[in-house]
Amino acid sequence: MKPEATVGILMLDSRFPRLPGDVGNPATWPFPVRYGIVRGATPDRVVMRQDPDLLGPFIDAGRELVRDGATGITTTCGFLSMFQDELAVALSVPVATSSLMQVEMVNRVLPAGQRAGILTICASTLTAELLAKANVPDDTPIGTTEGGREFTRAILENRFELDVNLARRDNVAAARSLAAAHPDLGAIVLECTNMGPFAADIAADTGLPVYSIVSFLNWFQSGLAPPAFG
Template identity: 35%
Template sequence: MEKLEGRQYGYIHPGNDDCFIRNIPNQQIAGYSVGILYIEHVNYPMMPGNVVNACTYHFPVRMMAVPHLTNTRLFEGDPAIADDIILAARHMVEKEGVRAICSACGFFGNYHKLVAEALDVPVAMSSLVQIPMIQAMLKPDQKIGILTANAASMTKKLFENCCVTRTDNLVVQDTRHTKHFANAVVDMAGYMDNGKARDEIVSLATELLKKDGSIGAILLECSDMPPYAADIQAATQLPVFDFITLIDWLHHATAQRPYSGWI
């Protein structure tokens, strides 16, 4: 994909709003830094902190469902859905002016390389793409504890597509068999006892540290886990990375504002 004609970066304010601006052909809306793709058919409460709850962010995000996409197809990395994912991402870039593409499930990572190759904006299709950066920040003998909604789908192919080359220092904790959290977000029961779901996730995070004391950071694969990130951090006393740390990073990289203040 060639770079879009007319796209400009720059913070518009009263001191520089007399500039010449060209529109991207066919762009209908503006002001969104990050576009988020999500599964078309889901049925569970979306708490503040969830990737697809707009209250999670201090800036506007654009969200779009991928037609025909289900949990099962995403977890299995169904190649037949790749074109629909790319088309949805391209629509947000070309028609809605987003400057970066992310998603609302870690298993979108199965398509990360394909989407990145198809678009000319930054693409981070999974929270797992943060792994190489986290590894670079930790001591060589430290590990990353990963909480996932479905450990069976944490395949070698998924890691490869997320540009993860080292996996020996990753400790994966499955939440698939939790009574409240998995029943809500994987089985999509349509309801959730949020307090009990939070307790389950925090308990599994602390279990990770009991299993391996060399864990130096926690990464949440699932887009439904960020509501519990602060509680996980309080319980483990470790840095916690998730989809929101990733989306915030994308936003600040693509929507830089000039600094001002006293000197």
Template identity: 35%
Template sequence: MLLKANKGQVSYGESIGILLLDTFTPFIPGDVGNATTYSFPVRYQTVKGFTFDKLLEKDESMLEPILEAGQNLVNEGVKAITSDCGYMAMYQQEIANELKVPVFMSSLLQIPFLSSMLRMDEKIGIICSKASDFEDELLVKLGINPNIPLAVKGMEGKENFVNAAHEEIGTLNPELIEKEVVEVAQEMVQEDSNVKLILLECSSLPPYAASVQRAVNLPVFDFVTMINYVQSALVQSRFTGFM
């Protein structure tokens, strides 16, 4: 078999490209920003100057740097592009329209699929980084009906999470943050018995998904479940077994 090099590409084998905010926080295993989270290679590209604050401000001047970083990933051979923040939903349409690979910028893209699993009176419980910034506009930007039943709780009241993810002090204690995430999940299901699935919006929350599931005994979806799903479609494997 004769294989052909792609012009401008100097490494191969990475199907998922991940756009990173310009942040200062440790990315532990399970975090979207930690390569050991995956059973396959991924490729990262930081969008310089694109801070979490600028994202929440919906800074339109950042669109061009985002597109440039995304194109760099495409040039380096990735087959699909995601991000490390669910609120990157704000840029989903523009990026998908410009880049010539599938784009899935937010974990929230899973909402229609999850909603279709539930009865009309049941809800998806969403644990997000900042509930005050979780707006219908995020869903509309993703082409999602904002009337889908949701229960939303944020992590902005949890000191250890805020210090690591919002204040970016440069350190984190996984055990303390895990406790905080579990507390939020437990509060959510206690407040609303119609919550039957949990979706973790924030890319820093997947490390705690297993503990959340043990605590509330519900299916838990997150950024990593979405990335793994897309990877399974991008790189199909042959089946082995016996009859």
């Protein structure tokens, strides 16, 4: 019997709490995962500065995960679409860096006249280049938790504590504003891998399908280890 695929997850150098539903919490996954921390890759350096000097450390950490048995590689930040092409060249297994890569696919399954929107932790630094790296259409609606009371600041400042209820309110309020501003919105894709714990709350409040790193990696892993029937 073929062994079950192991997804290697390149972790930011972070200390904020990782709730069930967060990519960095092993309890989120119904399949084997292996984590590798990229030292120095803080939320600030990745999201705010998009530091190109981090490429080498990400490649090194990815290669180590592959040596340890990972059969596919992902990351813990949607902004790492910036390294999608380079990691795909450097590593010998499939690479899915960013939840943003779902936007194009979600658009294809929505009813005519509807489109997917993005909810991001930081709209002010989510550049056209990062979106293009994930094949996100130019006119995609974008909402953000930036300016909220808790979520964006706690994550980007890499705090030890997170007020979960306030973070949930930030996410739901941002999604509600996004939906209200775009009547043609048919689904929401969560850029931030720390938004997964709030996906169900967002879906319940907006009435829209919500896609996150959780949906993306369940799909990703299902191809690495297809189920056997019969």
